[in-house]
Amino acid sequence: MEVSHSVKERTIAENSLVILLQGLCNRVTTVELRDESTASGRVTNVDAFMNVRLAEVTFMDRQGTLCHLDELFVTGRNVRYVHIPDDVDIRATIEQQLQAIHRVRYFGGRDKGRKEFPRTKH
Amino acid sequence: LYLNFAKDNKLASFLQAYDQHLNMILGDVEETVTTIEIDEETYEEIYKSTKRNIPMLFVRGDGVVLVAPPLRVG
Numbered sequence: 001m002e003v004s005h006s007v008k009e010r011t012i013a014e015n016s017l018v019i020l021l022q023g024l025c026n027r028v029t030t031v032e033l034r035d036e037s038t039a040s041g042r043v044t045n046v047d048a049f050m051n052v053r054l055a056e057v058t059f060m061d062r063q064g065t066l067c068h069l070d071e072l073f074v075t076g077r078n079v080r081y082v083h084i085p086d087d088v089d090i091r092a093t094i095e096q097q098l099q100a101i102h103r104v105r106y107f108g109g110r111d112k113g114r115k116e117f118p119r120t121k122h
Numbered sequence: 123l124y125l126n127f128a129k130d131n132k133l134a135s136f137l138q139a140y141d142q143h144l145n146m147i148l149g150d151v152e153e154t155v156t157t158i159e160i161d162e163e164t165y166e167e168i169y170k171s172t173k174r175n176i177p178m179l180f181v182r183g184d185g186v187v188l189v190a191p192p193l194r195v196g
Contacts, residue, residue: 015141015142016141016142016143016145017139017140017141017143017145017146017147017180018145020139020147020180021180034184034185050182076182077184079182080181080182080184080185081176081179081180081181081182082179082180082182083176083178083179083180084147084178084179084180085178086177086178088178090138090139090147090178
């Protein structure tokens with residue numbers, strides 16, 4: 001369960017469906033790109049902007065040429081679809097990711113640690 | 123639910139989740155890709171359609187053009 005180190009990325013992820021993609025880490029999926037090429041491989045990381053890092057990838061371009069890659073980085077803007085494996089429980093995955101973020105946010109207890117969103121003083 | 127995509131792709135499926143960017147999670151997707159081929163000699167337009175079924179799909183909001191309720195027959 002890797003949570004991003006950046007507050008900005010955490011809030012973006014927390015408020016959108018990218019968080020489901022982040023929960024797909026270490027699963028083998030197929031990512032279809034905007035230009036109709038596809039990349040099948042194990043997801044190693046997804047950030048809040050939907051940039052995807054894959055490992056052990058089979059990349060098929062628009063013409064149908066296959067190519068095997070150890071690692072592949074896809075820019076978020078170029079993603080069209082992400083196939084979700086059948087054995088994924090979507091609700092549970094999202095909840096697990098949100099819990100991981102909350103654990104990071106409340107680290108150190110109520111009065112210790114850095115506050116991400118400080119309580120307003122009246 | 124019907125979604126019309128950029129570049130002549132249609133998706134018919136059940137909408138499971140969405141967010142403000144229109145990223146969506148769709149179950150039971152039937153994708154229809156329509157291509158137009160032009161015959162060089164007669165200049166006729168031939169419409170080709172290919173269908174694909176995917177059980178569960180995450181769609182990026184960028185590509186979504188139209189979202190509509192299912193068409194009622196009759």
